[in-house]
Amino acid sequence: MTWHPRRKAGAALLLMLALFAIVGPWLAPRAPFEQNLYGILQVPQLAEPLGTDHLGRSMLARLASAARLSLGLALLSVASAAVPGTLLGLLAAWRGGWTERLTGAVADAVLALPGLLLVLLLSAFAPGDYWPLYVGLSLVLWVEYYRVTRATARVVLASHHVEAARLLGFGPGYIVRRHLLPELAPLLATLMSFGAGAAVLALAAMGFVGLGAQPPAAELGLMMTELLPYAAEAPWIIAWPILLLGLAILGLVLVSTGAPAEAAA
Amino acid sequence: MMRLLPGDMAFRIAAGRYGYDMVTAQAAEAVRAELGLGLPWFESLVAWWGHLLRMDLGVSAVTGAPVAAEIAHQLGHTLALALAALAVSCAIAVPLGFAAGLRPRGRLDRLTLWLSVLLRALPPFVLGIVLVAVLAVQLGLIPAGGDAAHGSLIAPALTLGLGLSATAMRVARDAMAAVTASPYFLFARTKGLSDRAALLRHGVRNAAVPLVAYLGVQLVFLVEGVVVIETLFAWPGIGHALVHAIFGRDVPMIQGTALVMGLLFVALNTLVDLACAGIDPRVRIRRGR
Amino acid sequence: MTRIDTHPLLAVDALSVASADGQLLAPVSFTLEAGRALTLLGESGSGKSLLAHALMGTLPRGLRAGGTLTVDGRRCDAADPATRRAMWGRQLALLPQEPWFALDPTMRVGRQLAETHALAGLGNAQAWRRALHDLHGLGMAHAAQAWPTTLSGGMAQRVAFAITRAGGAPVLIVDEPTKGLDRVWRDELVARLQVALGEGCALLTITHDIAVARALGGDVAVMLDGRLVERGDAAAVLGAPGHAYTRALVAAEPANWPAVRAPSPGGDEILRACGVSKQFGDRSLFRSLDVTLHAGERLAVTGPSGSGKSTLGNVLLGLVAPDAGTVHRPDRIQKVRYQKLYQDPAGAFAPHASIGRALEDLAALHRIDRTRIAPLLKRLKLAPHLLARRPGAVSGGELQRFALLRALLLTPAFLFADEPTSRLDPVTQQDTLALILEACAETGAALMLVTHDEEIAARVSDRRMAIGYDTPFPQCTRPCQ
Amino acid sequence: GKAVFAQPLPTLRVIGPWELSSLDPLRNGYLFSRMQVTETLVDYDAAGVPVAGLAAGWQMSPDGLQWRFALRPGARFHDGTPVTAGDVVAALGRARHAAGVLGAAPIAGIDAETGAVSIRLARPFAPLLALLSHSSTQVLAPASFGADGTVRAIIGSGPYRVTELAPPQHFAVEAFDGWHGARPAVTHAEYLSVGRAEMRALMAEAGQAHLAYGLDPGSIARLQRGRAVAVHAVTVPRTTLLKLNASHPLLADVRVRRALALALDRRGIASAILRDPSLAAGQLFPPALPGWRDPRLPALGYDPAAARGLLAEAGFQPDTDGLLRRGPDRLALMLRTFPDRPELPVIAAAIQEQWRQVGVAVRVAVGNSSDIPFGHRDGTLEVGLLARNFGVVPDAFGAVAQDFAGQGGDWGPMRWSSPVVTAALAALPSTPEGPRAEALRRQVADTLHDAMPLIPVVWYRQTLAASPRLAGVSIDPFERSYRLTQLQWKT
Ligand SMILES: Nc1ncnc2c1ncn2[C@@H]1O[C@H](COP(=O)(O)OP(=O)(O)OP(=O)(O)O)[C@@H](O)[C@H]1O
Ligand SMILES: Nc1ncnc2c1ncn2[C@@H]1O[C@H](COP(=O)(O)OP(=O)(O)OP(=O)(O)O)[C@@H](O)[C@H]1O
Ligand SMILES: [Mg+2]
Ligand SMILES: [Mg+2]
DSSP states (O other): OOOOOOHHHHHHHHHHHHHHHHHHHSSSSSOOTTOOSSSOOOOSSSSSSSSSSTTTTTTHHHHHHHHHIIIIHHHHHHHHHHHHHHHHHHHHHHHHHHHHOOOOOOHHHHHSOOOOHHHHHHHHHSTTTTHHHHHHHHHHHHHHHHHHHHHHHHHTTTHOOOOOOHHHHHHHHOOOOIHHHHHHHHHHHHHHHHHHHHHHHHHHHHHHOOOOOOOOOOOOOHHHHHHHHGGGTHHHHHHHHHHHHHHHHHHHHHHHHOOOHHTTT | OGGGSSOOOOHHHHHHHGGGGOOOOOHHHHHHHHHTTSHHHHHHHHHHHHHHTTTTOOOOOOTTBBBHHHHHHHHHHHHHHHHEEEEEEEHHHHHHHHHHHHHSSHHHHHHHHHHHHHHSSSSSHHHHHHHHHIIIIISSOOOOOOOSTTTHHHHHHHHHHHHHHHHHHHHHHHHHHHHHHHHHHHHHHHTTTEEEEEEEEHHHHHHHHHHHHHHHHHHHHHHTTTHHHHHTTTOOOOHHHHHHHHHHHOOHHHHHHHHHHHHHHHHHHHHHHHHHHHHHHHHHHHHHH | OOOOOOOEEEEEEEEEETTEEEEEHHHHHHHHTTEEEEEEEEEETTHHHHHHHHHHTTOTTOOOOEEEEEEEEEETTTOOOOHHHHTTTTTTTEEEEEEHHOOTTSHHHHHHHHHHTTTTTOOOOHHHHHHHHHHTTTGGGTTTTTOOSSHHHHHHHHHHHHHHHTOOSEEEEESSTTOOOHHHHHHHHHHHHHHHHTTTTTTEESSEEEEEEEOSSSSEEEETEEEEEEEEEHHHHHHSSSSSHHHHHTTTGGGGSSSOOOOOOEEEEOOOOEEEEEETTTTEEEEEEEEEEETTEEEEEEEEETSSSHHHHHHHHHSOOEEEEEOOOOOSOOOOEEEEOSGGGGGGGGGTTTTHHHHHHHHHTTOOOGGGHHHHHTTOOGGGGGSSSSSGGGHHHHHHHHHHHHHTTTSSEEEESSSSSTTTTTTHHHHHHHHHHHHHHHOEEEEEEEEEEEEHHHHHHHHHEEESSSSSSSGGGGOOO | OTTTSSSOOOOOEESSSSHHHHHHHHHHHHHHHHHTSOOEEEEEESSOOOSSSSEEEEEEEETTOEEEEEOTTOHHHHHHBBOOOOHHHHHHHHHTTSSGGGGGGEEEEEEETTEEEEEEESSTTTHHHHHSGGGGGOOGGGGGGGGTTBOOOOOOSSSSEEEEEEETEEEEEEEOTTTTTTOSSEEEEEEEEEHHHHHHHHHHTTTTSEEEOOOOOOHHHHHHHHHSEEEEEEEEEEEEEEEBBTTTTSSSSSHHHHHHHEEEEEHHHHIIISOOOOGGGGSSSTTTTTTTTOOTTTOOOOOHHHHHHHHHHHHHOOOOOOOOOOOOOOEEEEEEEETTTTHHHHHHHHHHHHHHHTOOEEEEOOOTTTHHHHHHHHOOSEEEEEEEEESSSSSSSSHHHHHTTOOTTTTTTTTTHHHHHHHHHGGGGGOOOTTTHHHHHEEEEEEHHHHHEEEEEEEEEEEEEEOOOOOOOOOOOTTOOOOOOOOOOOO
């Protein structure tokens, strides 16, 4: 399979980010938690290539460890939202009737329950960990995939080619793979790439209302929250995590826009 | 469910009520006695349902005001903000996304891609601060916060809407790209419609199917997702209130809010479903069979 | 017909089409004159539709046009579609080969037509009246408020034609405008094309129906394998064909087919429908219909367009639930052995998977011997390299044959063939039908063939059914016990 | 273009982080007394001296058990009704709720007399005046209450009356014509709650707020550079401190507590997080509490080597990972704090790292503020980081007494007591102001400095960004009033 240059660029970008997450800590002069209260908010310089944060910690070291934690968890939360969301959406569109009504009601119920409550409940089981936050997020976020999938799948399922495939004896798995997914892929790819960014930002929002900040671990979203007060003084400091997140989203978008359905169009 | 959460409810409520300096064990015990928090959970739930049947949502454990009145006040603000943000996001995402989708891989497509990546990577509070710093402080165009001044809806709605438009723009673009590649769109053009007319009559409606489904979900998330914006811009909305209620373990308030929001969402979703079916007859026809 | 003075409206100079793999259409040059028809006949897959798209500037991505054309005095580079964009609908109009896909699924039929009338500067009300008038003239007065997905194949064909005509463009290119239409509507359509000619239009018609070519008169051109092999005055060429292929083409007209042997009746019952009725809205398609089919039997179904032939087949296959009555398919026969050839083959393939992939998947699913594919390809005159293409990148006739191939791989017990040869040139049509009959005979499959062509119906089967008339042919139904 | 949305003269806008979550004086009453809508019997001046409030004057019986407060003659509520002794008694009765400060006073009874209120005490209690200045004792007109006794409106007797109420964010006031004093220059004002410090700073800068309370250090630095606003600051009697569980096996040893105190780089924290090294807490009581603070005490220092020494003395040895152990126990602590004051989690992170340097493993849990008193009660709290306001009322005695009573109060030490402190606090209420009282207070300060049941970290400063168009701006160190009546518009 030949890859579109855009896709290659995206993959290269993601690879670079992964590399940064892995080797970054070695590049950094200090451990991510080491502070220097007398050298805060320093501008980037040779010793501190990305400057220091509000507690004089090395931004390079913190970004690298945040990249590892956040991007991994963001992908996890996207996957754990997209997979059940899409599957349920497909199921609802496929079966219609009470299956659709039931899953729809569940989705409504999830939306009606304050998502924050879910996240809080989950984080009560493992206080201080980040994964409950992300998993809690995906408990809410799957609805997005569910509804969008259902809406698109309904139209596709009404088409002749799906009817023909059924007549030819193909099962749901095949129809999903060959008929539905190619149609859904660009949309899902977009939602997922941006969803990874949304997950990180959602965590930033939680930090903003005072949830989830468990020092000293570095997490992209929470870094943005805690650096906000220093944005006016040292804008470059808060720019780093934003830049990193932006690059990650860009990489994902580029990789996914090369999806098969579009490449051949 | 609230009782599963860590921390003692009476203490939490006392903290919410009196401010943390004043929370003492005595205050907490007074709260416990006043609200009957010692009761087993099912008794309080039954009591709540009983009140509910009489259309009574109770009074907030923290503020002591009737829940219904508080929700009415806050929900109105939140809905105003959510709708304004949705309008902003549509106003940005739909034209830009559609225009980008008309020429996939064109210059505008690339530009909007960068734009939406940037908007998606910027946390709303940073965006909000930047907007206020530029629009309110530097240019003095809009008021910065609070609901008191006229036009104070602008900054929060803009912030929220911009953030939302990031993904919506791409969804719109993908949908439109699919439409422009379709034979009926080509036929609409070869039969003589101008690009604009073809877009308006045959492009928009077809591209709207996935977009409406997506925006429908967004509207729902908006109501809760506004927390940050409400906190940042001192907007007296329900997201902000709900967060406080959850932190303060204000059970009547949470129950009331969840109930009202649940009803609201069911209504919204039904509306979105109807809209989807209204836009696309194929869905209706298949169901009719 | 009165002849009006002719002048060239469209002059084509060395127009060619190439893909990355090579040339699909060798350079052709011709002119289209006002009031004179040019009819393109030719082998299925010879490049007729590509020629039409190259003229319009609507070639699919990946294909390139070469040469130049002059429309109404203006020269355009064929490779640059931008110059023709402004002429669309006003100077140039194209009726695409797949009318079903050309209609916007989210707009009612009447409005799609009316908006085209409005382009001529009519007010909304007047445009709507014109649209109703058009639909009425095409026998579809009741369909103005219908959604495109509810149209029958022939109805979609007629609507798309009306829309193409509505703009009043002087250069009219119509790609198989009569396929799927019964004789009455075919003649009506031809009459309308003649009216257009009378109004001074230049007409390029692509068709497989030689009767249409004859009726239109003017010039005919015959295409084979991406090049023009013969052209000249219609009567002359069709009366005394010069090229061997043209001769074959004319000889293969269904009217010239030898009558086929009726199959020996008997065999197990394959399908029994008792008292089935179906109506959509307040339009009743058929009422209390009984159909019984035994192994090896052939039933030809005819009827006016939109009368419910496809719907009947869908009811028998269980794809559409009847309003009343029952359909019985014996349990001993596997479900997948009830097969259907779709009226619109383009809609019946997953658009994003290559044809080869689709066949491969089918073979894997039902453990079909893959060596059966190659001989069938050959028999259907399908080039193996087409397997790598997606359904959108082959010609309509090619896809129709692939659909047949796909159905035959499953050795059907019952085959509902909905206009299986309507997109094929007469030669291929004859071959293909022969293949269908042969395959059915071999496997003892019951065949239900829908066709608008009485000649074909007559030659395929003695058992006939006509629906949409007040009294169905008495012999087609057998009472249920 | 800057002037487009700036308010024209009449309405003064005050913004602060506090939300108007309730009208109840016990809950959010302070906003109304700060905006000078309501009054308390006693008021305090900038020097911390009690002055007349709603009470024109007061007398104490020689035994200190009977107080009589004469009401200001002619005092009227905003609805025109006169303020009666009965109204005051009712207000004080409500304020004796468990969550009100008055609950701490040994009050035997409160009686209405004509034009006066008398309070009987069970024992002498000097800080009574201070308690009577607390906003929870504010006096509301009877018409303020609904049939069920809940507060429905705010009808006070101060120089301003409420014109608009939109909880939880906003309310507006205007000068009250029936006020006995001179008509203030600021005739209209409003309060708006804005949660984020950054936004408050921006609003002040944009001219959309005239007084913006509570600024973050980053914004202060920026505002001071510009000329758009004047920045005022005053240290307030609030100390950010670590509350230690003295019964915890690891913390029971005073050497460990001292070591933990020595391991803190307060100057670093103060300069990095609060941007003012002078806020490093040299002792528990801040300079804003002159009576309590002992100026002779050596300021707490930063000496990690000494800290390690003390820990070694206490039996802790470094493990391979550099963290300390004593036998099977790791020197690991859980530090609880809460985000209500945004600097607390940041300080917690700094402390975590500084303690790690001397070998103490700390896990930080940022939760709700009530987790600390709750953890105090059920004994699970190990270390809590909090900001304690000793100036809830102008006399810090109330807060101190509450914190150090018995084994320690909810916001004071935990399971720690000292006979010296107990005795001093018992003696103070009946000790008249003078060298003797001063000595007692010093005893308290010195004992705390030595035993370290609470580790002071930094002091606190209240900041205010004021519009340059205002004259007479000042901050009340006791956070009782926004002093609207003292403001003047500059022409
Ligand atoms: N997008 C494409 N890419 C590559 N090849 C194509 C594409 N579309 C059509 N072809 C090939 O070009 C040839 C001509 O196709 P065309 O559709 O013009 O045939 P046609 O003469 O119209 O046949 P029919 O009568 O069956 O419609 C066919 O062999 C077809 O496979
Ligand atoms: N889902 C539907 N809803 C409403 N009407 C429908 C639907 N499907 C088909 N029809 C109508 O039923 C009628 C019969 O359709 P059908 O496709 O069976 O016709 P047909 O005999 O196959 O015609 P043709 O020869 O043109 O293909 C048409 O008038 C069509 O508009
Ligand atoms: Mg063709
Ligand atoms: Mg049909």
